[in-house]
Amino acid sequence: MSKYLFLFSTVLISAPTFAQDADDREIIPVISDGQPNPAITVTGNGIGTAVGNTGQSVTIIDRDEIDAIQGADATRVLQRTPGMSLTRNGGIGGFSGVSLRGANSEQLLVLVDGVRVADPASPSGGFDFGNLLLGTAGKFDIQRGSNSTIWGSDAIGGVVDVTTRGTSGFAGNFEYGSRDTLFASAAGGLSDDRYYVGLTGSWFRTDGFSAAASGSERDGFEQVALGGSLFYDVTPGLEVFAHANWSEGKLDIDGFPPPDYALADTLETQETRRHWGDVGFTWSTNDLTLRGAYSLADTERDNFDDAGAESFASDGHSERVQLRGEYRAIGPVTVSFGAEQEWTDFVTSFDTAAKTSIFGAYAQIGVEMGRFAAHVGSRIDDHELFGTNGSYGADLSYGFGEDWRVKASLGEGFKAPTLFQLLSFYGNADLQPEESTSFDLGVEKGERGRGTHLALTGFRRDSKDLIGFAFSTARPFGFYDNTARARAQGIEAEAGFDLAEGLRLSGVYSFVDTEDRISGNDLARRPQHFGTIFADYQAPFGLKLGADLRIVGKSYDDAGNFTRLGGYEVLDLRAAMPVSEAFEVYGRVENVFDTDYQTASGYASTPRGVFAGVRAKL
Template sequence: MGVLVRKFFFFLTVSSISVAAQAQDGAVHQSDVVLADSVRPTITVTANGLGTAIANTGQAVTIIDREEIDSVQGADATRVLRRTPGLSFSRNGGNGGFTGVNLRGANSQQVLVLVDGVRVADPAAPGGGFDFGNLLLGTAGKFDILRGSNSTIWGSDAIGGVVDISTRGETGFLGNAEYGSRDTLFTSAAGGIGGDGYYAGLTGSWYRTDGFSTAASGTERDGFEQLALGGQVFVDLASNLEVFAHANWSEGDLDLDGFPPPTFAFSDTLDTQETRRLWGDVGFAYYGNDLTLRGSYGLSDTERDNLDADGATTFASDGRSERLSLRGEYRAIGPVTVAFGAEQEWTDYSASFSPDGEADIFGAYVQLGFVMGRFAAHIGSRVDDHSLFGSNASYGADVSYGFGSDWRLRASLGEGFKAPTLFQLLSNYGNTELQPEESTSLDIGLEKGSRGKGTHLALTAFRRDGEDLIGFVSCFGITGGICADRPFGTYDNTDRARAQGIEAEAGFDIARGLRLSAVYSYVDTEDRTTGLRLARRPRHMGTLFADYEALFGLTLGADLRLVGPSFDDAGNLARLDGYEVLDLRAALPVTETVEIYGRVENVFDSDYQTVAGYASPGRGAFVGVRARM
């Protein structure tokens, strides 16, 4: 504990004689951002927690807005996220099946996921990660994706990066409906009213599909159905004081395959899973001349029930977290700013065949920043104290320098940590002596222009080392030590890992209305205990995408996803072949307020797996209509 405290104050001291944390060119109200859907976002919240121009951070950030989401079409979030450098995913079947997103080789449990700033990971899940399979695009307005460790600002879970998803905000009304292969129907709507000092909006979506067999060897279709609702309110109590609230709710039903007797091989079953999720927050934002503050109370709750063919519950879990948060920025002297924050989180869970558990964690950070012209630098540190394992300190720094004709050199160094989950600590397999997973990441990049417009070029090299990673330890034949009272196994800090590589991005306006873009990533991962590659982490992956808009409004697009081979297991014995998936799409306005659109997914009907034994969707065709009032 003494070492951690000394480390914390050391970095405070370094910060006080160095330069700053973050800067804004001016106060940006949340309602201003929400209502500006027609403008491609240039503000990131994942880099510093409050909001700054991407050019003012040395961290690697990708922003995908609602315009791009609409152009890609459909409900599946992975079809949009695959345009992010360094991002790969694995999925157990079709939409609704568990989907894990990896950033720069970090596993999905090491990526912090937020919706409107609220942590939405399931505290009852063994690894404490977020399931993107239940996240559909009907209510999503923007993805803000940070690649790299940043626990200085965000605390636990931010080892591989941070994904913040903003709820859609629309004025007036916009709705769409589409139908296609596998008897799939997807509808969504968003609307809102706004005036001088207020905004209120609602959004919702409904999705159903007959699907396909989750088991690659099966024939019985496994469907999915989900209803999702969201809302947000912003009210200016004064010219510099705003109150806000967000709420999101969803309920989904998923057909599952399993391991039925007598062979216990993965195959068709009539099992189902019901998932209910609720998250939201209430808070305030103060925008003074020299001081910005944002305070909130957030809540997230995820309930799951697994049912057999007769409707009997075979497993149930409920994970809940509550969080009080205060973040601020003080513009001290000229270009120098001081960012600060504190958070208190309470988590609890219950699950079948396991004792209930709860824990709390408190964290506080300070970050100094300096922004002058095209130069920006930040350095900061954080301490977190967990009720079950003690304290952890982390630090981070970044620098960005603009030069020439829209070129920018950026670099960042950061630490990340992930607290052991309640399941890992307190379940029948738990180990209360666990320490947090830790990482140190470094990246350096050169970039020209901005993503999505003009000439954009970016090349980033990165490296992340992880230590004290938590793994499951078999206790077969062992009765003492860590295995005492754990006959089937337990968790321990046994693993080390390294991920390093490069990310490349390019985008060009080839001709009037025609834009070509590409992202490519080389991610070399290593389990430093065994020397083997990490499971389900392809070394090579990339996406080529093109968009064309004719003078009369017709738009055409294509996305080609290329993924190299990987291994399904830690022992590198089960190989997953590489694959290529091509999607084509088109849209045509028929009036000023109505547009028809359609697409063909997996044009060449590629047969591939991202998890061994689990099928992926074949060729599919979809048509839809959008209307705005």
């Protein structure tokens, strides 16, 4: 009932604005220090709007911040996001799961340039951030909270859209450090008034350390990645575009050898090959914007045992056609709409090829007038196997004072069962989608990364029909079933201050209380308390100094809450110094105090490391 009251109240608040003049429809961003907010998000509405004009909770991390943090590891950047906790099986390249506001890592929709990149062949259909390095990443656009109204399946915890790195001219870096780690990346592009074409690439290798906390044999990782973008203005109102990305990596992994079948050193390896991309167009007039695209994504994995023989292989593939649009109807009123058809298929060493499809369409009415913005929308999806699913959502934002705003959102999310859960040896063709309803309410001053920034958000998400493995004698071991319900609620806080000329101190803190509504236990690997404090200083002569302190509380490793994971604190220090207009030298110390901790029981985490490099911009 609460969601319907929220939708109704949003419409009532918006109704008086329908009578405003056409000039009132201009989007006015949040003001901070007399400057407009340049941050544009696509995760909130699928088209693009100023962060200050959405009631959704959004964090944007751009390339300048990525460069300042240094290195290839995406998790060191993501830990600056409120509500985001992380788990990893060993070192960089090992499976890395991201949880937003206590949701399962598989309940996070991950896009690269708007293309869905999760592996359809993985059992739960999640995205492994261990395969995403920062050399080819240009920006992270992160929306927290259920938003299947705009994005369809998987957007229960939120949405992460990664933009491929692009630059005019040339930019690149090379660094070397502990554990014989090498990381090189480059990006270049050409452009004029009508076109842009860019290429980017990265190479990473490390000898690593034992993924098993009890082991001593090094588990290395190597990856090569390439990306490209093309934009061309056919006419003043018509642009065509294309993106293409490819990566190939090899990871040493530890397994569970006999006779103990406990995590220990092995010589097993995993090779992962991924490619994805899209082609499309954007057509704009004074009142209408249309964006259409065809996209595909493919992930192949091959596992090899100690003797080098293939022990498992899988291939997950998806294709999608979509059309999104926005029509400025009357005065400040906009109508956003879209439709998409997706086809997915998979095959593994033990499962025959299977495929399915899903169609979805949505519409959203928005009002953006001055410092007030509100949106209400709904969506319908039709899956080839489980039938139809409806989603609803709404948000509002209101600016007041010099640079304050209040914001609120209500969203529903769903996650379609994966092909593995539906049609594998352990599958269940009668599965229904996982569903969630979330809402949040917050207040914010200023904008992230500049001036005085303060934000406080409270949230809650209730999920049902969660898919788990049901042990049964009806077939060997059991099968997948809709067995669980869960709740997550808490508070996110952000703050940032310019303490002195060139010195800025920022931080994020999250309290996330999760509960399995069947057993009453805490959800596994979801700490209640976690946060990051980060400081940056730039001296008048160019020297840059920085520090990141990650603080994480205790959690349980398992659903039964039998195995406890201890809390930990990890400090990283970094420095950079320009030596000319084109070149900069930099370095960092990760895990300064060599903290020994685990985010997944039995798996080691990154020890102390020292790295140095050079960066060029021409």
